[in-house]
Amino acid sequence: MKTALQARGQSRLEGKEPKKSRLAEQSEKVYPEQSERVKLPETDDGTILFRVPFPDDLKELHNMSPIVVKQPYHIDYIHSYGQDSPFFAGLSNGKLLGTKCPDCGYAYATPKGHCGECGARCDWVELPKVGRIHTFTVCQFGSEEFLKETPYMLILVEFEKFNTLFLSRLIGFDPKKASLDLVGMKVRPQFKRNAKFKPTDVYFVPAE
Amino acid sequence: MGIKNTRDVYFVSGGISKFAKARPDVTFQPMVKEAYDYALKDIGMENKQAQEVFDGSVASYFSDHFTRQLMAGIMIQDYLGLCPLPSHRAEGGGATGGICFQEAYKNIASGVMDVCVAYGFETMSHVNTWKGNEFIALASDVSFDYPVGGFYSGYYAMMVVRHMKEFGTTVEQLASVSVKNHNNAFHNKYAQKRRKLTIKDVRNSGMVAWPLTLLDICVMSDGAACGILASEEGVERIRKATGKTPKMVKVTGIGRGTDAMRMADRPHKEVILLPHEKASDYKGLKYPGIHSFRAGRTASKLAYEHAGITNPLKEIDFVELHDAYTSSEIQTYEDMGLCKYGEGGKFVESGAPFLPNLDYGLGKMPRQGEIPVNPSGGLIACGHPVGATGLMQAVFALWQLQGSMKKHLGDDTIQVKDAKRGAIHSHAGTGTYVTVSILEKA
Numbered sequence: 001m002k003t004a005l006q007a008r009g010q011s012r013l014e015g016k017e018p019k020k021s022r023l024a025e026q027s028e029k030v031y032p033e034q035s036e037r038v039k040l041p042e043t044d045d046g047t048i049l050f051r052v053p054f055p056d057d058l059k060e061l062h063n064m065s066p067i068v069v070k071q072p073y074h075i076d077y078i079h080s081y082g083q084d085s086p087f088f089a090g091l092s093n094g095k096l097l098g099t100k101c102p103d104c105g106y107a108y109a110t111p112k113g114h115c116g117e118c119g120a121r122c123d124w125v126e127l128p129k130v131g132r133i134h135t136f137t138v139c140q141f142g143s144e145e146f147l148k149e150t151p152y153m154l155i156l157v158e159f160e161k162f163n164t165l166f167l168s169r170l171i172g173f174d175p176k177k178a179s180l181d182l183v184g185m186k187v188r189p190q191f192k193r194n195a196k197f198k199p200t201d202v203y204f205v206p207a208e
Numbered sequence: 209m210g211i212k213n214t215r216d217v218y219f220v221s222g223g224i225s226k227f228a229k230a231r232p233d234v235t236f237q238p239m240v241k242e243a244y245d246y247a248l249k250d251i252g253m254e255n256k257q258a259q260e261v262f263d264g265s266v267a268s269y270f271s272d273h274f275t276r277q278l279m280a281g282i283m284i285q286d287y288l289g290l291c292p293l294p295s296h297r298a299e300g301g302g303a304t305g306g307i308c309f310q311e312a313y314k315n316i317a318s319g320v321m322d323v324c325v326a327y328g329f330e331t332m333s334h335v336n337t338w339k340g341n342e343f344i345a346l347a348s349d350v351s352f353d354y355p356v357g358g359f360y361s362g363y364y365a366m367m368v369v370r371h372m373k374e375f376g377t378t379v380e381q382l383a384s385v386s387v388k389n390h391n392n393a394f395h396n397k398y399a400q401k402r403r404k405l406t407i408k409d410v411r412n413s414g415m416v417a418w419p420l421t422l423l424d425i426c427v428m429s430d431g432a433a434c435g436i437l438a439s440e441e442g443v444e445r446i447r448k449a450t451g452k453t454p455k456m457v458k459v460t461g462i463g464r465g466t467d468a469m470r471m472a473d474r475p476h477k478e479v480i481l482l483p484h485e486k487a488s489d490y491k492g493l494k495y496p497g498i499h500s501f502r503a504g505r506t507a508s509k510l511a512y513e514h515a516g517i518t519n520p521l522k523e524i525d526f527v528e529l530h531d532a533y534t535s536s537e538i539q540t541y542e543d544m545g546l547c548k549y550g551e552g553g554k555f556v557e558s559g560a561p562f563l564p565n566l567d568y569g570l571g572k573m574p575r576q577g578e579i580p581v582n583p584s585g586g587l588i589a590c591g592h593p594v595g596a597t598g599l600m601q602a603v604f605a606l607w608q609l610q611g612s613m614k615k616h617l618g619d620d621t622i623q624v625k626d627a628k629r630g631a632i633h634s635h636a637g638t639g640t641y642v643t644v645s646i647l648e649k650a
Contacts, residue, residue, distance in 0.1 A: 066232040073276065081351055110352055110472045117475075135373070135498060137365035138418040143342035143358050154362050156472055156498065165472040165498075167356050178418060183373045198355045 081197075083113035086124055091202050092195030096127045098162060109162040127166070130207050131157040133185045134165050138175040151175045157187060157204060172205040211462065211514045214317035218443055218650060220436050220454040222603030223247035227400045227431035227591035230333030236269075236280060236432070237287035240329050243434035243596075244288055247325075251436070252450040255289065261449050263321035263442075264294035268308030268328025269595035270301060273343040275331055284327060294321075301347050302532060304328065305433070305598020306634020306643035310462045312437045313645070322442035326435045326602075330593035332428035340428050347637050349470045361425055361533070363471060363638050365417035368535035371499040372419070377538060377553035379419045383410035384556050384570065385534035386423045386588055391568050393585025395621035398600075400429055400591035406569060410534075424534040429591030433599035435606070457609040460629075461515030461646035465506025471498050471638045480505045482545040483518040489548055501536075501639030504543030508644050511631070512545075515646035520545045521579055524646075525627040526608060527561075528601035530635035531586040537561075540633060544644070546579060563622060583608065583622045598634035598643070605630040609649045 055061065081088055090097040099122035100107045101115035108122065109131075115122055136155040139146070146152065153170040170187065187204040195201045223246025225231075225239050234242075248255060267281030277283070281297040298308040305328050312326035332340050345358030353363075371377050387407055393399035405423065413422040437459070438446060447453050468474055474497055479490040482505075496502035508520070517523045527544065531537035538552035547555040555561065559573020561581035584590060584604040587597060607616050608627045614620035624630075627649070634643045 066234075068232055071276070079350070084351055108473070110470060112473070116468070116473070135366045135370040137362050137369060139357060139359055139362045139365075139416075140414070140418075141341075141359075141361070141416045142338070143345045144336070144338040145342060146357050146359065147338055149357075152357055154357050154366060156366055163475060165474075167353055167470075167472050169356060180369065180373050183369065199352050200356055 084111055087111045088195075088197045088201070091191060091199075092197065094191045096166075096189050096202055097124050098127045098159075098166075099123060100125045107162040108164050109157070109159050109166040110164055112164075127162065127189075128159050130186055130188050131159045131166070131204070133170070133182050133187055134158040136170065136178065136182050138178050153178065155187070155204060167199075169200065169203045170205070171203045211510070215319055215439050217313050217316040217459045218438050218440070218456040219459055219602065219606050219647060220438050220443065220446060220456040221247040221251045222435040222599070222606050223250065223433070224398050224596075224600050224603050225432040226398050227429045227593060227596075227600070229400065229427070229429065229591075231331070231430040232333070236275065236329045236331050237284050239331070239430065240284045240327050240432040240434065241288060243432045244325070244327055247434045247436055251446060251454040252452050253446065257449045258325075259289060259293065261445050262290065262293060262323045262325055264315065265290055265325045265327060266308050266311045266315070267295060267297045268299075268304050268326065268599060269297070270299060270304045270330055271343055271594065273346070274334055274340070276334070284329070288327075290325070300641040301636030302530060302592075302594055303598065303634040303636035303641040303643050304595045305600065305602075306530075306632065306645065307464070307598070307641065308595075309435060309598055309602050309632070309634075309645060310464065310643055312435065313459050313462055316437050316439045316442065319439075321439075323436065323438045323445060326437065326599055327432070328434075328595035328599045329432035330595045331430045332593060333430050337428060352472070353470055359417065360638075361420055362417040364533045364535055365420045367471065367498045367539070367638065368419065368533070370497065371535065371539060371552075374499050375550040375553065379411060380407050381553035381556050382419065382424055382534040382538065383407040385531065385537045386410045387568055387570065388556075388562050389531060389537075389582050389586040389588040390423075391566060392563060392583050392622055393589030395617065395619045396585050396590065397617055397619070399585045399589050400427060401589045402585075403589075404569070420533060420535065424588075426532045426587035426592040429593040431591060431593035431596045431600070433596040433603055435599055435602050455610045455612065456650050457606055457647050458650045459645060460648045461511040461513075461517070461644075463507040463510025463512070463514065463644045465503035465510070465642050467496070467501065467503040467639050469637060469640050474498050474502070477502075479549065480509055482509055482512065482520070484520075485545065485548070493549060495549070498638075499539065500549060501539060501543045501635070501642060503639050503642040504540055504633070504635065504644075507633070507642040508544045511644040511646050515629075515648075517646065520631070521547075524579060524629050524631050526580045526583055526605075526624045527631045527633065528582060528584060528586070528605050529631075529633035530597070530601075530642075531582055531588050532592060532635070534588065536635065537581065537586070540635070541581070543642075544631070544633065546581075563624070566621065580624050583624055598632070601632045601634065602645070602647075605632050605647050609647055
């Protein structure tokens with residue numbers, strides 16, 4: 001947002017005379033004994049808001065419209081996959097990996113480093129080449145990052161001898177034809193050639 | 209398990225700021241103050257008395273992303289004039305408000321405090337809906353779930369698709385939950401959406417994630433809510449300060465459960481049985497899978513045991529439950545044991561969770577009014593400012609049990625007649641945290 005003070009500052013940028021700004025003149029008036037001019041640098045960023053209405057009677061300020069400003073908020077986040085890193089390395093090599101507990105045999109289709117059943121450290125195993133759709137949906141809307149991809153189909157895939165499921169996208173199926181009959185359909189994984197080291201490096205297509 | 213050796217806890221007053229799409233006129237602190245001041249006024253307490261009467265607080269808000277402000281709790285504490293009293297923040301996704309209520313309960317039950325105020329808020333209007341969906345979806349595994357299509361409506365849609373496949377639940381049954389809750393909210397001035405709808409309206413509204421439409425899903429809101437809890441000594445202190453005895457209710461049971469954050473990880477185990485159920489009821493049912501919420505069942509079981517409830521359908525007069533989706537309301541009937549697993553669709557069709565005195569345009573339903581669920585309108589119609597929601601449910605339950613709906617709403621259409629016992633239920637992230645609390649007329 002450009003405050004009234006900044007708006008005044010802007011006239012200095014646009015105007016012909018690079019002289020004292022009115023703000024500086026004012027500060028000289030307030031502090032006449034000040035020998036050197038001290039001021040904050042004016043900037044051009046933010047929303048430009050000119051002539052904010054302001055009453056003479058300050059009691060009326062309770063009725064003032066709220067001032068709403070836009071504040072951009074971008075972060076480059078350094079995300080570590082930690083103990084799950086081999087899964088993403090696997091995707092880049094065309095392998096879909098899960099984990100299995102060496103002690104109790106519980107098998108995770110979405111990898112889990114340590115077994116939630118007995119606490120042991122799990123071993124890496126390859127998932128079967130074919131799974132079945134356990135459930136699905138067609139997203140016609142989404143969070144901002146995925147809006148441009150709508151409509152997209154999400155599926156949870158079940159694999160024989162694995163106790164848990166795997167979340168992925170279903171590609172190559174017309175979302176308009178989605179019905180409850182999809183549940184149980186055989187699907188197989190395909191991999192992106194250029195791995196992005198994201199779980200979307202693998203997606204599923206109908207296998208029958 | 210079981211809750212033992214606790215002091216009696218009373219819920220004495222509550223307040224809600226009207227839930228709205230956006231509240232640009234205030235920052236979160238005065239929004240909470242609206243609810244707080246209402247709660248004080250309702251028991252005739254002066255603001256300046258509060259610091260002498262209160263022992264501390266619990267603050268409830270879900271997302272630091274929505275506020276872009278860390279430690280918002282202390283900013284409220286300060287604004288309300290409650291510094292330097294003790295306080296802490298409760299956070300647990302969608303269940304944040306329910307957790308906050310129970311933490312306030314614990315402060316009293318344990319003897320740490322005699323009067324505790326629970327306040328909560330969320331300001332979700334600060335970003336666009338799609339960005340809000342992104343913030344919410346960050347409450348799913350950011351390595352495996354969020355990057356695939358992070359979208360909570362999508363997750364819940366997958367859960368109900370399995371429910372439909374497994375149990376034959378229909379989209380019309382889902383839609384009737386929306387019809388019920390919107391119609392109830394028509395008589396609740398605090399609700400964000402007050403509309404009389406038909407099943408056709410719900411099905412014809414925009415598809416969000418098949419089979420869930422816009423009207424199957426709650427909306428984001430700005431809002432705040434507040435509750436005051438007290439021990440017997442605390443009630444006495446309030447009485448001395450105000451010269452009046454508050455019309456209080458007793459909190460007789462609390463329960464909480466959890467489940468894996470990634471719904472792909474939900475295992476298949478034995479059904480956790482409630483006292484009125486037998487193992488043979490669920491022979492062959494793969495549970496919880498993704499069609500049911502084991503955390504909700506655990507929370508219900510603990511709360512019922514604590515409150516001495518053996519048959520919830522018969523012994524509870526109304527329920528305010530977490531209906532972020534019409535589907536999750538149906539799934540929750542089953543978790544709370546209002547009907548058996550798999551029968552949630554038929555349960556809503558029977559009319560049992562509808563108010564007895566309202567015409568919903570659905571014709572005569574055989575069991576209409578048996579156990580009204582979400583008489584307030586629930587999240588679907590009231591809105592879901594996450595940190596406020598569980599406390600809002602608590603306040604509506606308080607008013608139901610006080611019989612004071614007319615006083616607070618200027619309309620007693622949604623007043624459940626002679627309500628003696630109610631349950632409130634708060635739920636997070638595809639069922640990862642769930643709380644159930646039981647409130648009774650004192």
